[in-house]
Amino acid sequence: MLLLTMMPLQSDENDLFPVMVQGWALAPEAEVHTALNLYEYIDGAAELYISYGFEKLFSRRYLKQGQPEITLDLFDMGGSGNAFGIFAHSQENPGLEIGQDAEYLDGLLRFWQGRYYVTLLCSPETPESRLALLELGRKLAERLAPAAGRPSLLALLPDAGLIAASVRYFRHPAWQNTYVFIAAENILDIGPETEALLARYDRGGQRPVVLLVAYPDRAAAGRAFAGFGRKFDLPAERGTAVRQADGKYLAAGLENRAVAAVWHGGSAEQALELLAELRAKIMDLEKKK
Amino acid sequence: MKKKSMSRRDFIKNGAAGLAAGTLALAFPGKPGAQALPKTRVVLIRDPDVIGEKGVVNADVLRRMLDQAVQTLLGEKNALASWKHLFKPDDVVGIKTNVWRSLATPPELEEAIRRGVLAAGVKDENVSVRDRGVLNDPVFMKATALVNVRPMRTHDWSGLGTLLKNYIMFVPDPPRFHPDSCADLAALWQLPQVKGKTRLNVLVMLTPQFHSVGPHSFNPTYVWKYNGLLVGSDPVAVDSVGARIIQARRREFFGEDRPINPPAKHIELADTRHHLGTADPAKIELVKLGWSEGILI
Numbered sequence: 001m002l003l004l005t006m007m008p009l010q011s012d013e014n015d016l017f018p019v020m021v022q023g024w025a026l027a028p029e030a031e032v033h034t035a036l037n038l039y040e041y042i043d044g045a046a047e048l049y050i051s052y053g054f055e056k057l058f059s060r061r062y063l064k065q066g067q068p069e070i071t072l073d074l075f076d077m078g079g080s081g082n083a084f085g086i087f088a089h090s091q092e093n094p095g096l097e098i099g100q101d102a103e104y105l106d107g108l109l110r111f112w113q114g115r116y117y118v119t120l121l122c123s124p125e126t127p128e129s130r131l132a133l134l135e136l137g138r139k140l141a142e143r144l145a146p147a148a149g150r151p152s153l154l155a156l157l158p159d160a161g162l163i164a165a166s167v168r169y170f171r172h173p174a175w176q177n178t179y180v181f182i183a184a185e186n187i188l189d190i191g192p193e194t195e196a197l198l199a200r201y202d203r204g205g206q207r208p209v210v211l212l213v214a215y216p217d218r219a220a221a222g223r224a225f226a227g228f229g230r231k232f233d234l235p236a237e238r239g240t241a242v243r244q245a246d247g248k249y250l251a252a253g254l255e256n257r258a259v260a261a262v263w264h265g266g267s268a269e270q271a272l273e274l275l276a277e278l279r280a281k282i283m284d285l286e287k288k289k
Numbered sequence: 290m291k292k293k294s295m296s297r298r299d300f301i302k303n304g305a306a307g308l309a310a311g312t313l314a315l316a317f318p319g320k321p322g323a324q325a326l327p328k329t330r331v332v333l334i335r336d337p338d339v340i341g342e343k344g345v346v347n348a349d350v351l352r353r354m355l356d357q358a359v360q361t362l363l364g365e366k367n368a369l370a371s372w373k374h375l376f377k378p379d380d381v382v383g384i385k386t387n388v389w390r391s392l393a394t395p396p397e398l399e400e401a402i403r404r405g406v407l408a409a410g411v412k413d414e415n416v417s418v419r420d421r422g423v424l425n426d427p428v429f430m431k432a433t434a435l436v437n438v439r440p441m442r443t444h445d446w447s448g449l450g451t452l453l454k455n456y457i458m459f460v461p462d463p464p465r466f467h468p469d470s471c472a473d474l475a476a477l478w479q480l481p482q483v484k485g486k487t488r489l490n491v492l493v494m495l496t497p498q499f500h501s502v503g504p505h506s507f508n509p510t511y512v513w514k515y516n517g518l519l520v521g522s523d524p525v526a527v528d529s530v531g532a533r534i535i536q537a538r539r540r541e542f543f544g545e546d547r548p549i550n551p552p553a554k555h556i557e558l559a560d561t562r563h564h565l566g567t568a569d570p571a572k573i574e575l576v577k578l579g580w581s582e583g584i585l586i
Contacts, residue, residue: 042505043389043390044389045505045506048445071504073504092502106508108502121505179545
């Protein structure tokens, strides 16, 4: 049973929601959920948001006679890194200029800005509701806190061939298998104190996958790298890529307090080349500190 | 010689299966021999006409599909004999359905199952179709037999919404089964309200969901008309086959490997840790009936 939590919003949050867009009027009822009761509102997916640091959800409805209702969900993710992470978690083809990144898909507008992740949903989609979703999103983005920087870890990804929409940023091990099955267990010790990136590249007709995990210190990175090496039978010596059962080459390395890995369908040399680019980026960053 | 089997890694990577401990002991009254099958049988039946252009389910086609699948599963001479094979007149039958608002079990299928149970001679008042609230449902609480039916879909925490997961409403505190991406959902099947009672599992593959997005994990972009049902006595085997189809569809749609994410580890662990059934494709006899275009397996 959906347990609605009806409570007045704080004045600042009340001011965020436009009262009328394209004939859709803001309904007076507001729902607020925290991590303790998010599952009452999101049936079966609360853990996804919690794994990205979710703090609070403000949910509002917009109504228009003869049209399906619009649901606006404003997720306070506690920080811009988490907001980017939950947006990027399912991005496929972002390109709208709403908030810091936005994507529209069949009656669903998603975007992030600052510490907030926003979804606007209308099902079934109508031509009118599509216009309303986009306008509502733009108006809300204008009222949200100013844009924030993206996670600094993203700067470690080599630019050449990077498929921007493929980037995933997370702090929970559940999301490590997005592009390559790594393990059912948390062999890389990914957790709240770490930052992890996954990305695909388009290089020479191949679509290699890059994994980068940053740890609080070198010792933690070393332990994780050792576990990763055991799992994939990586040789101790540097400069070696190992062919996996699926034919892809895996190259991995420990650089300062980061573990980097590349899965490449081309050759061992190509895997090592991309890994070397990653390592160079990491070393550059350390030098600048 | 050491027997070759799939590793746990192989199973999850391929959306497939791991080594089985044995076939599920199906609670067929008076048919103990059914437990000795060398392979666990799963029936996949598809029909291009089961869903109309506007998404309307053709109840007659769906009922025929179900009857044919159950008959094939049990090797009986006709549908009526199959339902009588599954249920005795004095059974009390709970049909555990799924009402998730974006992709629920079609009412036409619930009705087809109910009619099959009634055809076996079960009294109308001893049959209940329910999802939430089973713990307060008098029929479910005194049930001697269960039918498990739900649509297959991706799930943001367990990887897949499966037959195994469909029994989570038999506990008052479902989050208890959330740790490690719902790894131990098979433990639900040891609950006294459930254990040994499931006679039939029906995984709805009419419009399966192969990817999740959005606040409620659903967008119509990520379902497709597969027009199928997967039917079996072993929920692990049926889920294992369904997972392979979802994985194949993800590869087809995205044009690249996209592992089910998080891995639906609960399917494989239902086999290797909980010994509920078999997830290993090598130990599953998949019988394919009907429409073969785009079958993906």
